[in-house]
Amino acid sequence: MIQFPEVLKNDLSVKFGTNDFKFLTTPVGDHVIEVTKETTPALLRYLKEYAGFNFLMDVCGVDFPNREKRFDVVYHLFNMKERSRLRVKAQLADGEAVATATTIWKGADWFEREAFDMFGIIFSGHPNLRKILTHHQFVGHPLRKDYEADAQQHCDSVLPIHFDNTPDQRGDALDNRFVPINIGPSHPAMHGTLRVMAELDGETIVRASAEIGYLHRCFEKMAETHPYNQVIPYTDRLNYCSAPMNNVGYCKTVERLLGVEVPARAQAMRVVLCELSRIIDHVVSVGTGGVDLGALTAFFHLFTYREKVYNLFEKLCGARLTVAMTRVGGMAQDAPEGWFDGVLQFCNEMSDGIDEISKLMLGNKIFIKRTQGVCPVSKEDAIDWGYTGPLLRASGVNLDLRKSNPYYGYDQYDFDIPIGANGDIYDRYLVRIEEMRQSIRIIRQAVKSMPTGDYTIRDKGIVLPEKKDVYGNIEGLMNHFMLVIKGLRPPPGEVYDATEAANGELGFYLISDGSANPYRLKCRPPCFAIYQSFPSVVKGAMLADAIATVASMNVIAGELDR
Amino acid sequence: MQSQGTQSVDDMSRSFALTTKLDAIVAWGQRNALWPLPYGTACCGIELMSVMGPKYDLARFGAEVVRFSPRQADLLLVAGTITEKMAPILVRIYEQMLEPKYVLSMGACASSGGFYRAYHVLQGCDKVIPVDVYVPGCPPTPEAVLDGVMTLQKMIKDRTPRPWKDYWTSPLLSGGSNAGLPGQMFAESGRVIGALPKVVAP
Numbered sequence: 060m061i062q063f064p065e066v067l068k069n070d071l072s073v074k075f076g077t078n079d080f081k082f083l084t085t086p087v088g089d090h091v092i093e094v095t096k097e098t099t100p101a102l103l104r105y106l107k108e109y110a111g112f113n114f115l116m117d118v119c120g121v122d123f124p125n126r127e128k129r130f131d132v133v134y135h136l137f138n139m140k141e142r143s144r145l146r147v148k149a150q151l152a153d154g155e156a157v158a159t160a161t162t163i164w165k166g167a168d169w170f171e172r173e174a175f176d177m178f179g180i181i182f183s184g185h186p187n188l189r190k191i192l193t194h195h196q197f198v199g200h201p202l203r204k205d206y207e208a209d210a211q212q213h214c215d216s217v218l219p220i221h222f223d224n225t226p227d228q229r230g231d232a233l234d235n236r237f238v239p240i241n242i243g244p245s246h247p248a249m250h251g252t253l254r255v256m257a258e259l260d261g262e263t264i265v266r267a268s269a270e271i272g273y274l275h276r277c278f279e280k281m282a283e284t285h286p287y288n289q290v291i292p293y294t295d296r297l298n299y300c301s302a303p304m305n306n307v308g309y310c311k312t313v314e315r316l317l318g319v320e321v322p323a324r325a326q327a328m329r330v331v332l333c334e335l336s337r338i339i340d341h342v343v344s345v346g347t348g349g350v351d352l353g354a355l356t357a358f359f360h361l362f363t364y365r366e367k368v369y370n371l372f373e374k375l376c377g378a379r380l381t382v383a384m385t386r387v388g389g390m391a392q393d394a395p396e397g398w399f400d401g402v403l404q405f406c407n408e409m410s411d412g413i414d415e416i417s418k419l420m421l422g423n424k425i426f427i428k429r430t431q432g433v434c435p436v437s438k439e440d441a442i443d444w445g446y447t448g449p450l451l452r453a454s455g456v457n458l459d460l461r462k463s464n465p466y467y468g469y470d471q472y473d474f475d476i477p478i479g480a481n482g483d484i485y486d487r488y489l490v491r492i493e494e495m496r497q498s499i500r501i502i503r504q505a506v507k508s509m510p511t512g513d514y515t516i517r518d519k520g521i522v523l524p525e526k527k528d529v530y531g532n533i534e535g536l537m538n539h540f541m542l543v544i545k546g547l548r549p550p551p552g553e554v555y556d557a558t559e560a561a562n563g564e565l566g567f568y569l570i571s572d573g574s575a576n577p578y579r580l581k582c583r584p585p586c587f588a589i590y591q592s593f594p595s596v597v598k599g600a601m602l603a604d605a606i607a608t609v610a611s612m613n614v615i616a617g618e619l620d621r
Numbered sequence: 622m623q624s625q626g627t628q629s630v631d632d633m634s635r636s637f638a639l640t641t642k643l644d645a646i647v648a649w650g651q652r653n654a655l656w657p658l659p660y661g662t663a664c665c666g667i668e669l670m671s672v673m674g675p676k677y678d679l680a681r682f683g684a685e686v687v688r689f690s691p692r693q694a695d696l697l698l699v700a701g702t703i704t705e706k707m708a709p710i711l712v713r714i715y716e717q718m719l720e721p722k723y724v725l726s727m728g729a730c731a732s733s734g735g736f737y738r739a740y741h742v743l744q745g746c747d748k749v750i751p752v753d754v755y756v757p758g759c760p761p762t763p764e765a766v767l768d769g770v771m772t773l774q775k776m777i778k779d780r781t782p783r784p785w786k787d788y789w790t791s792p793l794l795s796g797g798s799n800a801g802l803p804g805q806m807f808a809e810s811g812r813v814i815g816a817l818p819k820v821v822a823p
Contacts, residue, residue: 211740
């Protein structure tokens with residue numbers, strides 16, 4: 060049984076006086092501090108400045124309509140040095156406000172806006188507390204339990220150009236010395252559904268703003284209305300460039316709450332799937348990044364390799380893009396014969412492809428001029444904004460969950476974490492291309508040491524029996540019937556778990572009330588934290604650099620807006 | 622003046638004749654030079670990249686000239702979920718396209734909302750714009766999209782009647798006013814349907 064760290068407990072007791080705090084460690088080993096809303100900002104500041112919790116990973120709300128104070132505001136912190144996590148929770152009644160954390164972490168900005176939009180939780184002192192995901196004509200707060208999941212509200216207009224109301228700026232008022240420009244949401248450089256607004260002085264961006272929510276598909280509400288295993292297809296469509304990674308992240312979270320460990324073969328298969336996905340995600344990122352800079356060849360060339368991975372996925376499960384290959388407890392099915400040979404063959408072809416592409420792009424004079432030294436993000440800023448993944452590492456911070464908090468046997472594989480130096484756009488592509496090479500190394504090792512054995516656990520309360528048992532014997536039939544009717548029911552409790560996805564830390568915060576559906580599932584998408592820094596990163600840069608910046612951030616609307 | 626060995630158009634027309642109907646030859650041109658506007662919003666957009674990409678290559682069907690400007694495109698490829706927030710933009714883009722124009726709805730979300738029966742998802746882009754071809758799948762395979770494009774080509778060739786388009790009226794209020802009545806904006810075949818759905822006030 061893991062205990063709450065005594066040192067931290069004593070520190071906080073000395074500093075604040077113990078009465079306010081409740082220290083808990085959940086059965087799965089998450090450390091939680093429950094605190095009143097008045098003490099929250101002071102505690103968060105202390106935790107950041109003296110206790111080493113330098114990352115604010117997530118801020119979200121939870122609704123308990125039958126409680127006296129119906130909302131929980133939940134902060135997830137990460138300590139990079141000790142590689143530990145901490146959850147801070149405060150209760151709020153409807154209409155009450157908690158002081159904003161944007162004064163402590165810049166990265167709290169959009170997360171708090173989202174909690175406001177979804178629950179109506181007010182963060183006092185937030186510079187720009189307005190809707191973020193739902194449209195401007197939307198009435199109500201959809202993630203409250205009393206809002207019906209399918210109550211649609213139509214929208215018949217588009218907001219005019221608007222800007223964030225940061226204190227040093229003019230808000231939505233335009234200055235007629237500058238040219239306002241609107242890019243997106245339907246624009247080739249905006250990767251689907253992003254909308255960027257900027258005010259230009261000549262070619263220079265005076266200020267910029269990003270509007271999101273054009274692909275808000277209500278993932279979290281859908282998760283609350285579906286049984287655990289039926290949520291998996293929805294996770295496919297978060298970061299649809301690397302769907303298996305989302306499956307793995309979600310299933311890992313549920314498995315952790317259930318307290319089960321998947322068999323070694325399933326773990327290794329998940330590693331192979333994840334690393335294949337990492338490669339094809341970076342392929343899209345690098346390819347479309349080139350397209351945005353006018354280099355179409357890289358895209359067409361790289362897509363050949365993406366098709367090869369699609370073929371592998373298709374052999375494995377029949378789907379190309381949205382695979383839904385994992386189940387809670389393991390994999391949906393075993394790999395067909397010879398599949399791993401195909402993976403190894405792909406690795407050989409891909410490593411040639413990576414060499415070609417790195418020559419084609421990283422050595423290209425135009426590419427270098429367009430990216431080197433453009434819109435760099437410093438180490439400190441990157442941490443402050445909540446960057447994770449390739450962008451954080453491009454800024455020179457050595458953090459990769461596969462190394463720092465290894466899961467699925469990543470500690471047994473020999474691979475390196477590429478780190479950039481300047482945090483500019485060039486370094487981001489440098490890191491991504493090197494990560495593809497490292498992924499190939501991991502895949503080769505994982506395939507070589509692929510364990511034999513079962514691909515899933517055989518717990519009757521978690522995993523459906525195989526079809527031959529369902530149709531072949533009465534136990535299998537009964538088991539199938541009971542599990543489908545009753546559903547997979549994790550014990551009441553909560554868990555936060557994260558994996559290193561292609562874009563960074565993909566976290567899931569899951570609350571179970573013991574029923575067949577998740578009570579609350581919060582997804583912490585990596586690019587949400589990254590993209591919120593966009594307006595300040597491109598301030599003072601050229602308009603064309605802003606396009607290059609959006610591309611290098613690899614913002615995937617599916618996981619950004621969920 | 623003409624140089625030796627080449628024929629003038631006049632000479633050619635004497636030695637070579639083609640009889641056709643004007644409609645048929647126009648349709649031949651239209652269906653073999655569709656310029657698509659890829660309105661890729663979500664996962665289907667990624668599969669659409671495969672359709673355009675080297676293996677499946679939409680260019681073989683004469684539709685490789687991808688235009689992001691609605692003024693230059695005549696085939697709107699709606700690839701991906703259309704949310705309520707996105708709907709007015711989709712309508713505006715459709716309105717900006719020049720005639721003749723066609724719409725292909727790619728995937729379950731664009732066709733019906735898919736498995737997102739949710740508060741912020743439009744239950745099919747045909748609620749706001751007229752759709753000519755629906756391609757099922759989540760996402761559809763590139764082969765299915767190619768089949769959809771071929772179906773559309775056949776429709777153009779046969780000059781299939783398109784009543785859904787003929788009776789379509791814009792759900793956005795005319796005059797560019799943003800102050801619309803939400804319950805009256807969604808029309809189907811020119812008929813106003815449905816009031817604002819029930820919303821449980823929190």
